[in-house]
Amino acid sequence: MITRRLRREGLFRQCSCWLAGVLCFWWLAASVAAAVVPLDDKERAWLVKHPVITVHNEMNWPPFNFNQNGQPTGFSIDYMNLLAVKMGLNIRYVSGPEWDEFMAMIRDGRLDVMLNIVNTPGRREFMSFTEPYLSSPSGIFVTRDNDSIHSLEDLNGKTVAIPRGFFFQEVLETSYPKIKLLLEDDTLDNLESVAFGRADATVGEPGVVQYLIDTHFLTNIKLAGQATDRRFTSVMSIGVNKDQSILRGILQKGVDSITPQEMQHMFARWNLAAAGQADATTLSDEDQRYLAGLNDVQVCVQSDHMPYEGQSGDQLNGISADLLRQLSQTLKLSFHPRFYSTSAELLEAAGRGDCDLVPLIATAAGQSGLRYSKPFLDIPIVLATGSDEIFVGDVQQLKDRKLGYVPGLFSFDALKKRYPQLQLVAVSSMADAVRRIRDGELYGYVDSVAAIAYGMQQHGWYDIKIAGRFDEQLHIAMGVHSTAPHLLGVIQKTLNAMGTEVPKRIYNQWVSVRYVQSVDYTWIWRAGLALAVLMAFLWYRNYQLKKFNRKLERITITDPLTGVNNRKLLDEVLAREVDLCAAGQYSVGLILLDLDHFKLVNDRYGHQEGDAVLNMVCRSVEQVINHKHVFGRWGGEEFMVICPGLNLAATGHLAEILRREISQAVQGPAGNQTASFGVTAYQRGDSGNDLIRRADMALYQAKEAGRNRVQLHTPAKQTSRVTSSFEV
Structure with missing residues (x-):
């Protein structure tokens, strides 16, 4: 069954890629047909x-x-x-x-x-x-602990890694003879040389470098400065x-x-400069000096206001998180979220100046102490009712009916002014409004289309539907505290460079909804309603069946103690990744980790304490890895991480991050829990068993060498022994 599931997923991805290609071709053809x-x-x-x-x-x-x-x-x-x-x-x-x-x-x-x-x-x-x-400026990239390099002049006497034959080579060789060049195959090789000390710096396009840093876990690399020599701009x-x-x-x-x-x-x-990201030329020298003096920016957000923003551990999630990530990449700022349970608490804190920025707020909110950017999102306001109610085509149908709304970040004052006949009743949350609709206290609930659609999809409110749309929209902007006008100016410049396409794209990634508007009480909509009811019934039955099947399927691939993937799924995924590697230009890394001295925990403190440690380790690993990595319990106190797309060095770097996280975050009854790691990566001709055997061999070497360390295994074609490691 697991194989069938994975095949269906692979087929779905292939069909998705094919459909995306068809749609892209359709757009291209439509744009030039005439x-x-x-x-x-x-x-x-x-x-x-x-x-x-x-x-x-x-x-x-x-x-x-x-x-x-x-x-x-x-x-x-x-x-x-x-x-x-x-x-x-x-x-x-x-x-x-x-x-x-x-x-x-x-x-x-x-x-x-x-x-x-x-x-x-x-x-x-x-x-x-x-x-x-197209043109793109270039930056100088070094390790995070290197504070001595900020400009091209600082590279004199240093080793700089660049791609062999790239235009940087010609400029550096003719105009910067004091810089030592390390010529390699591509930008990823350059970054790895910097990360592991073979070079002092590399020069590259920020968009390219940041993408590679994110996808290959090279988190110890930073942008040190801009290559101000115009010849380093990629025209x-x-x-x-x-x-x-x-x-x-x-x-x-x-x-x-x-x-x-x-x-x-x-x-x-x-997501390039003309419509997605400001570059260095967007900001003035004064702006750059201002940003250099900012350590971090405190951000006021709600802990449960999805899809706009929400809390996942200590991380921000949702549309706000994606927008702030765009700003962070451009401005090189760190944004630190402060979470609040309600919008009222958030607005009060923002007004006091407890934070610098509110990433998503309706301009109609008019909060004292805040100044607003220009709106960058216009979000429809809709009405949700019970599924048995008729569709609302005219606001006059709502006269004398009570409608719930949540006051706060997204103000509905414009709606109140235009339709004074509406009886708007404040509720504490959307869930509170749904409960009141079910109890007959409210006829409906007014909110943005994104919030209602997300709530319906996430909470399974199948007896609630979107029954109408208002002409008004919420105009969404960013709010900056009035004591930081320069910050507002910098953010506005960045938003201007972004245009509206990037916020819309982020919004559309989080929201997918259709709602029906009534034309009239005629046989047309009645027939449509009857058909919709029938389709909804069939869809609901199909949904319940799929939900039940997914639950059964999930049980077969989940470790019951820790809730992570089990060995059965890991075997299937590893086999699939090896097949992909054999089929083309692709790589996969493999990590085996084993908890150190774990038997002593079970023997001295009991299996309940041991089980608690296993769960803490799983949660720590899940905090580090991303959605591309596949993590699971291999057996006992041994775990596996499959890393699609990563080579040996990048996989080893991820393993070292995991080692530090576990040793610092997992507190067992005997003190800090540590783990040993064996790391390998795909080599041509490998089977899944070859990868597991090499990773297990490296893990054994890590144990023999003193535990709490990462051991890398080199390609089999060179030697069968472990030749490199991350020292503790």
Whole structure:
């Protein structure tokens, strides 16, 4: 059954990717259906002789150009796909070679097109370029404990890791001869060299580097400063061999034909500067100095106001969290949430100045002590009623009916003013309103469409429906305490650079709902209502059956003591990941961890104390890993973490973070509980048993070497013994 479930999940992902591709192609085709770019006779003849255009696709340069599960993706890939549609080109992506290999291929004619390439004097000797289509500033990245490097001048005498053949190499070799270069295959290799001490720094695009830091757990890397030399700004063009002037002309026509709206769409999708992220040029020198003096920003949020914001342990979740993450990446600020049970408590605290920022607040709230940004989200206000009530098409139908609402961050004053005949009754929460609707005390409940839809989906309120929509909307902004006007100005500039696309995208990721509006009391809506009731009944029955099946399925893959995945699921997932690795450019890391001296805990203090320690370890691990990692109990006091997409170094780094977290957070009856870790990663030809055997061997070595340590196993083709470790 587990295999069938995993296959269904894999099929669903494949279908989702296929559908996303179809929709993307549909959008591209729709955008150019009326404006295909005309070609002259020479250009058409050239395309007849060259029916397929080969285009370079990198493996690991997100978000611009990378490969995900065998599929080319990124901003530059979308851009090239749009050009292909506009110009009628048949393109084939070439994936796998490193950057310097691609350069050799374009030089000798084995490759037609290079994307996201910088026009430099050295390259102009054998290449021609279109006009630039994108630019990105570069930053200097070092380890978090390095406070001596902030500028290019600080790199003199230091070792800097950069991709071999990248345009940085030419600039550094000619203009910064005192800097020692460590040339490697790609940006990920550069970051790992910095993380593990082989290089002092690396230079790269912040968007690329941050993506790799997040996905490969390189949490000891930070942005130390901007490479202010303009030559380090990646002004990206499309490049072809110098002899292919006709192809260059065709591509330039395509570049010229792309509209600002089409660029905006792609910027928003990939969260780039024009529609998703301010860069250093957005902020003034005064702004930069102000930000440098800020240690952190205190944020007032509600602990239970999903999907807008909520508390998960000590972490913020929801739309607020995603928006603050966008601000943090741009402004390099740390946002620390302060949680409040009710909106009244939050507003009172914000007014007192207990925090600097309220990330989501309706402009109509008018809270004293706060100043507001410009609204960046407009959210519909809807009415929820019992499922047996008729749909409301006219507010006059609500006369003399009591409607609940929750006063606070999202003010409904505009609704009260426009419809004074409404009897709005304050309730403590949506759950309170639902209870009163069921008891007949209230006819309905007024709130934002997101809050009601989320509540219905999360709490299973199937006897509640969205029965109508008001003309008014909630205009959502950020609130900053009046004593911090400069902070408001910086945030407003960042929001301006974001545009409305990014907040809308985040909002749409959290909200998915449809609601029905009544047209009239005619046979049309009656027939529709009857059909809806029938469909709802069938859907509900199907939902209950699926829910029951999911529950049964979950029991078979869950460890009953700790609530984490059991060995059966771990075996299935590891087998699937190994199959993916064997099929293409992919990696998976494996961690085995075993609690140190755990038998003594059971023998001296009893199995109940031992069980408590096992559960504390599980909760500590779950606080560190992300949704891509698969964690479970392997047996006894031994646990496994499967790490899709991570190589050996990144997996070892994650294991070290886990080791520290367990040793600091898990308090057993005999004191701090520690664990030993064995780490390995996929090598070509591996089976799942090969990975487990090597990880187990490394774990044994960690125990022999004194416990409470991480031991890495090297590739089998080099040696069968453990050769590196993280010392405690």
